[in-house]
Amino acid sequence: MSLKSPETFEELFHVKLLAMYDVEQQLVSALPKMAEAATDPELKQGFVSHLEETQTHVARIEEILKAQEISPMAESSDAIRGMISDAEWCIENIQDPNVLDAALISSAQSVEHYEMALYGTAREWAKVLDLSEIAGILEKTLSEEEKTDEILNTAATKVNKLAYSETKDVDATEEQGFLGRLQEGGI
Numbered sequence: 001m002s003l004k005s006p007e008t009f010e011e012l013f014h015v016k017l018l019a020m021y022d023v024e025q026q027l028v029s030a031l032p033k034m035a036e037a038a039t040d041p042e043l044k045q046g047f048v049s050h051l052e053e054t055q056t057h058v059a060r061i062e063e064i065l066k067a068q069e070i071s072p073m074a075e076s077s078d079a080i081r082g083m084i085s086d087a088e089w090c091i092e093n094i095q096d097p098n099v100l101d102a103a104l105i106s107s108a109q110s111v112e113h114y115e116m117a118l119y120g121t122a123r124e125w126a127k128v129l130d131l132s133e134i135a136g137i138l139e140k141t142l143s144e145e146e147k148t149d150e151i152l153n154t155a156a157t158k159v160n161k162l163a164y165s166e167t168k169d170v171d172a173t174e175e176q177g178f179l180g181r182l183q184e185g186g187i
């Protein structure tokens, strides 16, 4: 049996878990960089707190994999790598701290929504497979991801206005540059 080519629903569930394991591990690496780049103190603290939570999420998936007798080898997720790469682009290229904060919130929410989709699916699959205890663990992480998304929504309300009010007078040349980057697909 190759986990890369799942033939059964249960194997598909296992591949999904291994991809989620990769997602959480990639986030453990990315969140410190996002915390360091953030300027708003609440946003910075939010990334630090979510890093601790994400380490718990890794441990929970390890617990599930152990229960399913699956060796914890992450199944590489291109999606999360793309999202983290976008966040890194913002960190490297956006100079204004408030605009960067707004971009970091957007990146973080993309990740949270992706995780919510993954955990929601995995929880439902666990139910179908009659794995109620595992479904409960997945539900717990799902509710933490949802809570993080709400915290980011609150942060965005403040940060977006600040980013707009402090940079709305940019001159036409800078706006031209921004539109150029948009057209190149950099944002």
Ligand SMILES: [Fe+2]
Pocket: 024, 053, 054, 057, 115, 141, 145
């Ligand atoms: Fe997570």
